[in-house]
Amino acid sequence: MADDKQKIQNEVLQCVTFELNGEVYALDVMRVQEVLRVGEISPVPGAPDYVLGIINLRGKVVTVIDARLRLGMSYSENTDLSRIIVLEAAGQDVGILVDGVAEVVQIPRGDIDPSPSVGNEEAARYIEGVASRDKELVIVVDVDKLLSEEEWAELAAI
Template sequence: MSNAKQQANDPLLQWVTFRLGNETYGIDVMFVQEVRRYTEIAPVPGAGHDVLGIVNLRGSVVTVVDARVRLSHEDAPITDETRIVIVEYSGEVIGLLVDQVSEVVYLRRSEIEGSPRISNDDAARYISGVCNKDDRLYILLSIEKLLGKSDASAEMDLF
């Protein structure tokens, strides 16, 4: 098989990576609109436990979700490295509060292993795959599962 055919069958995917504690997560770059510095978040009464509130993004109201809560991490203080990753999914714009945005990594589909089935942890259902590259473990998230509607957990629905 020629190298061009091999690469066509093994596409190069781009992932925006971010840190929560000691773990590095990735979101498909196609869903990421921008990365913003932390800004004051206005609370919304009655919002789900993982919804921090809303922010104004150039005249639009954006819901901000705490990625730590959604992915079952302990609380951490807001620092100078804290960021809000603005993603668009299913016509909605959502912010994800993360500890730190790392970099954009390029991974071949063949480098990504399926989602591990080692835990009953709720957070495990959001993982689409993992990749161990350059001595780093990337936990790749499915934005569809992370932000999509779920019959099993109505309180986690954002829309």
């Protein structure tokens, strides 16, 4: 049993890091399909407020959500650095709009501490943990918890 725990502690998580509101976040690189420049996003009437709309990605319709709004932050205008990270979650492709994408990093699982119960309750639901990297905190996002089962179903219906 201790060997299994040690293996997990030594396991390395490869992550794509991105910025939101000056903070560094990370997603499991295995869930990321591609990173796109922000282009035309078609609004969807009646969609939840965190849904920006849909994009056509080589003939496939992908719903785009605003990561800032989803994590309880205020809306911000897109910049030249803004990107859409297309990822697979709950059996569907979804894009998340972020302020910028930085790099792919390796974070040992043993370095990821459970997220502290401070700050925004809304955001805490989506956080897998926090790691310190190069004297900077990296917030690891749990893709599967980004939306509830009902919200994933709602997105699938868009």
